Amino acid sequence: MRFERSNTYGPMAILLHWSVALLFLIQIPLGFAMTMLDRKPALQFALFQWHKSLGFLTLALASARLVWSLAHRAHAAPEGVTRLEWRAARTVQFALLAATLLIPLTGWAVASSSPLRIPSYVFDLFVVPGLPIAVSDAAETFWSSLHGWLAYGTALLILLHGGAALFHHLYRRDSVLRNMLPFLADR
Template sequence: MRPLTNTPTRYSWATILLHWLIALIFIGQLVLGFVMVRIESQRAAFELIQLHKSFGFLLLGLIILRIAWRLGNKAPPLPPSVGALERRTAPLAHLALYAFQLALPLSGWALVSVSTLEIPSMPFNLFVMPNLPLIESDAAEGFWAAVHWYLAYAGAALVALHVAAALRHHFLLRDQVLTRMITPSSAGE
């Protein structure tokens, strides 16, 4: 039986599921964002933008859930092989990842909220998502578009750093840092 919460040595299946689902959507959003602004067909671009907004709202909800889950489920401590500097920087890197995963969809929401085009956001065509209470203007749209763009590239760099660190632990240091986010904890651990 797999426990719902983290154990002292591994993450739970719920933590692992949230981690990988958010990772998949976050990376997919980066790719989709890159493609949708470069596509020639306006109709296809519009559809991709709507899909991007839908997954952005889903990502926002999932990251809020992930942060709440993390606050209620202490992460397993790092293995003894992890040095003092990495022990201090790893929590800061995770905090930065959470911050970017929150800021990126929020900046996208702000962008569509200030757009003078007034196209409603309908996540997965299920309901109309209300705009944030921001003033519509071309200047505000330009500002939030730039913020969203810069956050996307900074977020991509952070994800690349996170992946590189996980692979370093797995292949060079040969410790359990990556495997404990792949294999859930057991009742006895």
């Protein structure tokens, strides 16, 4: 079922957007921190498990976001936004959605391909089994590299996305950012 177009996002789209964004923004420093603690193995192990737990949560919420976006029509372009700008915005939004699925999946592949075979304890509630992929140092290196490059590339896309939203809000003074921030709706 698809709903009619509007110029605003609904509460569920807003909740999923900001939940995934917050999780991603937490994951970046957590990813750096966990790789810098070689001399503190207990803390490093805990940070890796938190990173994996938040990654699985991100994957679940991003999957829900994908399903939600497929079931609901995209909102109409705000007044004053050119066709080229709208296509660029939609392309970046699609790339960000894809990244929020691919980054956790490649992280899962890193854990699954590691010869260390360390289980992924999700919030100490249950263990997520590994993906059925090759286990080797080379496979772990490949997936780890891809995971990192996707994360860095996505961080750049987030800066572009956020910068464009601020440009619209502060310079053009249109509704682009207000559509995603309901507490700004009446300004």
